[in-house]
Amino acid sequence: MRPLRIGLTLRILGVLVVLGVAVFPLYWMIVTALSSNSDLFAAKARLVPDFSQFGVFIDALAEGKALGWLRNSLVIALGTTVLSIGLGIPLGYALSRFSFWGKAVVTVLLLFTQMLPEALMVVPLFSLFRRFGLLDSLGGLILVNSAFVLPIVALILKGAIDGIPRALEESARVDGARPLTVLTRINVPLIAPSIAATAVIAFFHAWNEYVFAVTFIFTPGKQPASVGIANFIGELGTPIQTVMAVAFMFTLPAVVFYLFAQRHVVAGMTAGAVKG
């Protein structure tokens, strides 16, 4: 029994080290936000949060700028979720249930577009947006974010629909239901868990997006939180506690939602990215 005990101890030790490495930076974000100035710049670092400093979160929100950023991020992220899933469900359905001319081209395109870096597409999209008056608008960002997240959303939903027995549709069809009715009444409710997972992916794709937001938005009042927080880096005017408090409020929703949707999201990402 002795070697087993040692093995177990080592394993637990290993797990603790990994957890420490995984969690520490976010923990440090909280500690920094909840530090008094004297602790922050003291010779010896304070390693635990000072909860008497909690007011920093309230101050950061009350000041208004951060609240506006988070609101803009929310609008962009919700819009992207609705649009990309609204387009992704019918596309996934077509790819799953029909054989048609051009199907291979569409599939290859969905895989290929996932290789395109945002930074490469900024320039042509900028001129496109200028022509259509989409610059400096949250709606424009919703459109471009949806386009970038649509391939993965559609491929995940296609995979989910693949998993539904066709027999269920057949019976509805015998009753004379039209294809669109079959999709919305039979398939959509059955793939609800996958839709939820893609919603998390789409929402936080847009929530986190930076390149397009920083290039296409000029009015400070329309900036999302990703741009606002990025501007803090290398800037000296704002107290670091405020910076970290805002960053934490920006990070927390993403972490919480991913923790809940983790299994579905990870399975979907790998299936959608390289299959085909």
Added chain:
Amino acid sequence: MTVLKQQQTSGSRSETRRRGSPRGSKWTPYLFLAPAAVFILVFQVVPLVQEIFLSFTRTSLLNPTRSTWVGLDNFTRIFGDEDFRRTLLTTFIYVIVCVVGAVGSGLAVALLLNKGFRGRGWARALVTIPWAAPGIAVALIATWMLNPDYGIVNRFLDAVGLGVPGGAILDSPKYALPAILATTIWQLFPFTSVVLLSALQSVPPDLTEAATVDGAGRWWTFRAVTWQVIKPTIGLLAILMTIWSLRRFELIWLMTKGGPVGATETLVIDLYSEAFDSKQLGSAAAIGMVGVVVSLIVVAGSRFVARAAEREAR
């Protein structure tokens, strides 16, 4: 129209349709995919074609509607440029270390979490945190932790006697890239480990047991059984990590902007500063194309290798 209708009622395709797919005309699938197709066409394909066109022109950001066709000039020029060759080298180092580091650390963590113990569900969930955190927040906290004066990393390194002189890790040509790599791998390992963990759980336990009963050592069992089962997953992750690393922008841009003196400049960073600092849209597009082509080669090449291996196995 009549010809089309005739084809629809005869032809083998309509037969499979009648059996397999929902009722509706021949055009039904196109109606379903049309909105998404238009969307991808407008926001991905058309801009990409424009970008390909730009890569063969000289175009200034200040006057983007006037382009001069220069053929392959941009490509010959960038490949003749020593800085660009250095960017290519940095990109390859970045991608390879990211792939090896993320897949390797992911596998180690997955093996650790694969045995049952109390609180494994919690451990598994907590490990996901770095991957769930937004890239912007990661760049911010990493920059703060690496701050030369008050950053916790320098305080720790000083305390154990490994301090970097002056402490400015992100300003050091020697340490900036390793710091960026560490941050990137920190963000990626949760993803690879969760994916590999589910692959490990599909390893049939009786197979590993049989190997152990036959007197096989742990290492041999791993190589003969476990590794064979997870090999496809490792390959898939390697491709994904390659594509993602070739695309990664904001983490590097926000931490170092490609500096100091180009030490962390990857293709995507180079392309962005070429377009917006040097205002050269043509050569920026050419740099971007190099990255896309590398991505394509990796994906096509890996599928080719996978197929060849499959054929050999048969």
